[in-house]
Amino acid sequence: MCATYRALCRHGYADLTMQDIADEWEKSKPALHYHYDTKRGLLLAFLDHLFTTYTDRVAAPDSGPVRERLDALIDAALDPPRTDTHRELRTALFEVKAQAPHDEAFRERLSRFDDYLAGEVRSVVRDGVESGAFRADADPETTATLLVTLLNGAHSRRVALGADDGVREAIDGFVDDHLGEGSR
Numbered sequence: 001m002c003a004t005y006r007a008l009c010r011h012g013y014a015d016l017t018m019q020d021i022a023d024e025w026e027k028s029k030p031a032l033h034y035h036y037d038t039k040r041g042l043l044l045a046f047l048d049h050l051f052t053t054y055t056d057r058v059a060a061p062d063s064g065p066v067r068e069r070l071d072a073l074i075d076a077a078l079d080p081p082r083t084d085t086h087r088e089l090r091t092a093l094f095e096v097k098a099q100a101p102h103d104e105a106f107r108e109r110l111s112r113f114d115d116y117l118a119g120e121v122r123s124v125v126r127d128g129v130e131s132g133a134f135r136a137d138a139d140p141e142t143t144a145t146l147l148v149t150l151l152n153g154a155h156s157r158r159v160a161l162g163a164d165d166g167v168r169e170a171i172d173g174f175v176d177d178h179l180g181e182g183s184r
Contacts, residue, residue: 001049004042009088013095018042040103043096047109050093054113060120066128067175073120074171077151078164094159117151118144128179135180143178150174 003025011020018039022029036042060073100107121144128134154167 004046008092012092051112060124066133070124090159114148118148121147138179
């Protein structure tokens with residue numbers, strides 16, 4: 001999967017070939033085809049691999065004040081790219097996301113990321129409502145849907161426009177408004 005990562009960063013999705021991946025792997029293209037029939041199949045496996053690392057990175061903390069847990073979750077989900085390689089991967093994954101409307105398998109894989117993040121948000125919000133830290137009428141489902149949409153928009157904006165000024169502050173404002181002032 002490391003070779004796929006490097007090739008995807010270097011070439012992007014649209015220009016990526018099995019030969020590019022084989023070159024990064026330092027094996028022959030036939031050896032790569034032995035494991036994966038197509039670029040699509042390899043990229044689907046790569047998304048499965050990324051999902052595992054994503055869930056490890058984005059999991060909400062199990063303990064602590066609920067607002068701190070929610071903030072940690074948001075910070076992990078927003079995680080700005082620290083290197084050019086991270087930026088290149090995010091750009092390539094943005095290209096992969098563009099395939100989802102046309103390819104059910106890509107759509108299913110990408111939905112897993114959103115579903116996981118929404119589940120983590122729901123859990124923290126539910127804990128906050130039950131503990132009285134968040135408004136009693138705050139709906140965990142609605143909050144999760146809106147927050148995941150905001151986070152996806154922030155990623156799209158960062159990749160497409162190179163901008164993320166004020167995003168975290170806007171999300172904090174949403175959380176304060178939606179979950180109540182007691183959420184701070």
